[in-house]
Amino acid sequence: MYNELRYREFVTHNIFRSCGMNSTFFISKDDSNVPVAEGYDATYNENNKLEWRKNIYSFPPIGTSDGGAFTTVGDLDLFMRALANGELLSTELTQEIMKPQSTIAREFEWGKIINGYGFHFxxxxxxxLIRMYKDGSNAGVAAMFAYYPEIDTTSTILGNQTCNIWELHWKAESLILTDR
Structure with missing residues (x-):
């Protein structure tokens, strides 16, 4: 008989701690003793006045497979480096996750974006290739994580409120790629 690990235990042991991500956790949002930023969602009241509300009831009480881990910019950098260096997956799977997995591209005047396993290219x-990235937002949380393989650099924007992380990302990226 084998010891079946629960999802959060498996991810914590085999990904977070394996990469040295010591500031990344699945925690309960009502745990008042954990040093994490609370999320705030921008809403408008009946007088059309902006109000900020905690997002504690917007999600499951503890993280699930589609999100909910609390992390830091530094830990996401550790994750990307471990992934790119083949420390998390087999050589074959590392090669697969580090490339697009679709033949369908979204075309723009400046280039194109193609989807992969978890990342966009x-x-x-x-x-x-300019960047591989993952982004997302929900009530009171936002993240934009980009990796630039040519210069082995990561850029991460994390927000604990409703905000335009993409605008912040473009500004940071323009600085990162200035000398490119």
Missing amino acids: TYDLSGK
């Missing part, structure tokens, strides 16, 4: 007009 952005190419310029010449077909050169």
Whole structure:
């Protein structure tokens, strides 16, 4: 008989701690003793006045497989480096996760985006890979995580309120890629 680990235990042991992500956890949002930023959602009251409300009741009480882990910018950098260096997956699976998995591209005047396993891949007009990234937002939380393989650099924007993380990302990226 084998010892079956629960999802959170498996991910914590085999990903978070394996990468050295010591500030990343699945925690209950009502645990008042954990040093994490609370999320705030922008809402408007009946007088059309902006109010900020805690997002504690917007999600399951503890993280699930589609999100809910609390992390830091530094820990996400550790994760990406462990992934890119083949420390989390087999060589074959590392190669697969680090490339697009679709033939369908969203075309733009500056290039294209193609989806992969968990990541999106952005190419310029010449077909050169610019970044692989993952982004998302929900009530009171937002994240934009990008990896630039050519210069082995990560850029992460984390927000604990309703905000335009994409605008912040573009500003940071313009600084990162200035000398490119």
